[in-house]
Amino acid sequence: MQWLSVLFLVVVSTLAWASQDCKNKISCSDCIQTPNCMWCGKSGNFTDDDGKYLSRCIKRTDEVASRWRSSCGTTDIYEPGNYFEMIVDEELTQAGVLAGSGSSGGIDGASGSGEAVVQIKPQRVSMKLRVQEAYSMQVTFRQAEDYPVDLYYLMDLSKSMEDDKESLSKLGAQLAEEMQKITKNFKLGFGSFVDKVVMPYVSTVPEKLQAPCKDCASPYGFRNALPLTSNADAFAKKVQDAPVSGNLDAPEGGFDAIMQAIVCQENINWRQEARRLLVFSTDAGFHYAGDGKLGGIVKPNDGKCHMDDDGEYYTHSTLQDYPSVSQINQVAKEHKMNLIFAVTAEQSSVYSRLSQMIEGSSQGELTANSSNVVELVKGEYNKITSKVELKDNATAPVFIRYFSKCKGSTEKETSVCQGLRVGDQVEFRAEVTVEKCPANSDDWRQVIGIYPVGLRENLTIDLEMLCDCQCERPGNEGYIEGAELCNFHGTYQCGVCKCNSGYLGRTCECGTNTPWGTGNFDDTSCRESNSSAICSGRGTCTCGECKCNERDEANEVVDGKFCQCTNFLCNRFNGLLCSGPDHGECVCNECKCKPGWTGEACNCEDSIVNCKNPANDEICSNQGKCECNQCKCSENVDGRYSGKWCEDCPTCKGKCVPYKACVQCQVFETGEFTPEECIANCTLFNATRVPEAIEEEGERLCSFFDENDCRFKFVYGYDENKEPIVRVQQTLECPPKLDILGIVLGVIGAIVAVGLALLFMWKVLTTIHDKREFARFEKERMMARWDTGENPIYRQATSTFKNPMYGGGK
Structure with a gap:
């Protein structure tokens, strides 16, 4: 949050300096180049009724502007405003009225009356603009019918x-x-x-x-x-x-x-x-x-x-x-x-x-x-x-922004309108701004064109930048070179002296013959130190003395030998200087707090009531310091303390480990102590059995595992006499017992079952394979057998003949 405070101070300082812009201007041209400022060119000294010098440049909205105007006189006030004049503003070409409208028609109808087509309005304007004071003008476009x-x-x-x-x-x-x-x-x-x-x-x-x-x-x-x-x-x-x-x-x-x-x-x-x-x-x-x-x-x-x-x-x-x-x-x-x-x-x-x-x-x-x-x-x-886009040839420091409703109901920043038909009329608002005056006065007058893309028609702006005053120009009233009012060492213009080189002062009274300078003026008498700014940047060095700037706000004061002190540049809290008048006041850039308040912005209560731990009445539990009536906890090798009174230390070791052995032997009769050692060493507290160890305010929960992997819990705290109180959860949280033999036998049985299943699968597969092979063999054997009963040309290897003449005897 600290960076937010810094950012707020920067913003406040910037706004304060911006409000001082007018009064810091020492010439009429500088004044009118600052937005919302006006200049008094009254001759002679410009003072109030008390004889106090008044700033010649002031904001129009200053609360003393009316008295300032009265002191200056209306004829000597230079307050130029934006000026606009319409030079050429011809009406847009109506539907059906166009160059060449008198033609016979057809593609050859290019000749005609020669009447100029007007699609953008106005056509030429004149402007005089002050720096950073924008001027808006309306620009109308309508596409003509039968445009060439x-x-x-x-x-x-x-x-x-x-x-x-x-x-x-x-x-x-x-x-x-x-x-x-x-x-x-x-x-x-x-x-x-x-x-x-x-x-x-x-x-x-x-x-x-x-x-x-x-x-x-x-x-x-x-x-x-x-x-x-x-x-x-x-x-x-x-x-x-x-x-x-x-x-x-x-x-x-x-x-x-x-x-x-x-x-x-x-x-x-x-x-x-x-x-x-x-x-x-x-x-x-x-x-x-x-x-x-x-x-x-x-x-x-x-x-x-x-x-x-x-x-x-x-x-x-x-x-x-x-x-x-x-x-x-x-x-x-x-x-x-x-x-x-x-x-x-x-x-x-x-x-x-x-x-x-x-x-x-x-x-x-x-x-x-x-x-x-x-x-x-x-x-x-x-x-x-179907699209019209406005562009311009303006160059820095002139900028033009475009706004239009196009065919919608709300205005937005755009230079393009789409979805148009011939005859549709579009209104644009062009906002012209001069960001700053160019260094070369020849550039104070410019001719700028605004044109629809793709068309030769345009709106011409004759722009004059209001960057100086008439009384600063030679030959004008109020401009006197070598004026007596300037001790003959400067030019009197617009009511003030512009001193020649080697001279300065309100009337050029400080120069080469003054004891404090030799032409290249020694300004060390206007510096608090060699590295400091002249008059701390809040005033001007005049003849070796600082003249502090006046502030726009009447209650804001710059003073001191080197203008080093202010009553408005102190620290703020919640937007209030020194947290408000009830807490303190700003004296020479520092807050002077009233009784009961302290801190750089007087935002801290000067008390330690909220820092006392109600449990022991110790300030921040002796683990921090009290600042702004709040504990700021410390950090040591054990850990970092926290809590409203720094009573807690989540990362600290605490008493859990020292109390562990005694809790085990007193409640569970286990641990490193024998019964005799438990009686001898555990005299600091007597542990109390509780159904559940729940941590309450000011207590700490401890948790450990014993040799059987059972977890036991206890909380400890302190009574009003700072004696330890230990409450132990009476039941141990042990993991379920495992049947090792059952697990081993189960694993062996699973392995045997898997093996038998694999053997069975192998036997089934091999049987199926063998049957398939035998069936294939039988099929091939049957196909190879020679069936003699069906072969018509088959003959036995032996032949038998019967002799008819044979009688059967020997």
Whole structure:
């Protein structure tokens, strides 16, 4: 909890110092650069009715501000406030009223009345802001209907994209038709790219330079095949006629093409007042800054347009390196370009991450032959137009925060609203804050733009930072160089002297001729020690003496020879200085406690009543010391004491071991003592038998095992005469007896039973095996027997013939 107290003191000190910020300011510019402060530029001395000098800088909310204003006079008070003026605030374009609204319709309806489209309101404002005093203004956005759209299709025409080109040429008219449903003011263009025509990107073998692959054209970096036009048939024909080419490595030179397609505004025919879509289609990765070194190209990309006289081919492909991702992002932001990466599934993850790094870009997935290109472009366009995101070009120290309800009911901090439809109106609140004044006064005036991502319209803020006072500028009233009021050694401005080098003091009265200094003033007389701050950091050294700062709070005082003493920087308890006026008061940064209280913050009772152990009336049981009427227990070699009165020591050995032998012999007639030794050695106490040994307050429970592994328990304590009292649990807690013979016989029987079971199983298995083998033998023997009764060509080995002429005699 100690760190919480330290943190509280730091916070209180910080708040106290913050309230002193105004009175510490010694010039008008420093004063008005501090929030909520005002300056008195009254000439001469600025004092109260008692002749006491008043601080010229004070908080507007100070309790003495009204008397201060009266003493200064309204004409001499410098209290600039935030200023806001609307310069241009044209109404938003109504539905159906748009540039080109007088056209005949269709894709060719790009011309018209030329009336400017207004989608953000207001358009220009003027602001004067003080430091850290934020100003909020309303910004309204509404997307106009039939807003002009320029779509430039930039396609990878390496050999692998040949089938995609065929699909795009067939779908060109459909793409124009679908976009026409969204806006009638639509233009379409086409460009292609391969890679830098140097090794190792492209083969430089002469034959390969003419035809790197079958039915391929010569490779090139970027070609502007068709500038933006309203002729959909021309788009389809250009895509159809565009030949494919080839290169060696997997990545393509798409970044070169993107850069030229964005920055070559006239060659592409980008319109100023149009939503610009650059659709980038490929099935491969991309080269970026640094890859050009592989081909011996070390000159960085300059981000400029380099097209030939016909505006068709990129001329610096082999002269400059590829652009970096940050360069692409920069030009896309500058020219309000919406990039749509239409890539195959294999490259989807790469270009998804790339789209997160480029403002106003998105990524969609093409099918194998780009047959879904129309739906992809239409879907990505709808995603772009259904979201409005406000961004700005403000740089430190100017910061702008955005808040909006979007389509919800509660306001939240956001610069993005999604799920919008054409005609939906969104209100934003922009909070502009100047954190501090720049060191260079030329930066006190800035022009800041707030713009919807992807659109050329913006809200321009002419910002002036209120960082100085008019009376500090030469030529203004109240500015006098070498003024008599400053003893001719300084400039009188805004009622105070700004002393020349070598002089100081309220009227520059201290200088090289004063006995206490020689120009480089010796300020040791204003330091309590060599390592101390001048006037303890709470005052100013004037002619060798400390002038202590005044406090905003009337009851807070800084005094002492070195301003070292205060009545508000003492220790606090529960947020109260010195625990409150009933406990003590703050005297020179230390608490002076009243009778009955002690401690650094007078938060401790000056008593020992709560430290006495009621059992023995000892203070903290002689095992600690009493602090703030509470025991702070000690720790020794035996262990650490605890408890309200330090009466307990869980880790100490205590009397358990010394009492063990006597308890055993007196109650259980066991242990190390014989009956005679028990009578002779155990005279300190007589153990009392109890059904159960339960520890009570002030007692300690002991537990041991005897030689039979039986556990016995006893508790001991002390009576009012500090005589030991021992209560012993009369029953022993012994483990159940084991039948060793039974266990042994059981184990032997189990082993025999298992053996017999295994023999039986072996006999059964072998019998089954033998029967199976015999059956197999019988079967084979039966199959091998020759059945003569069924063999038609069988003849006996002997033949018998009967002689008809034989009569049977001899």
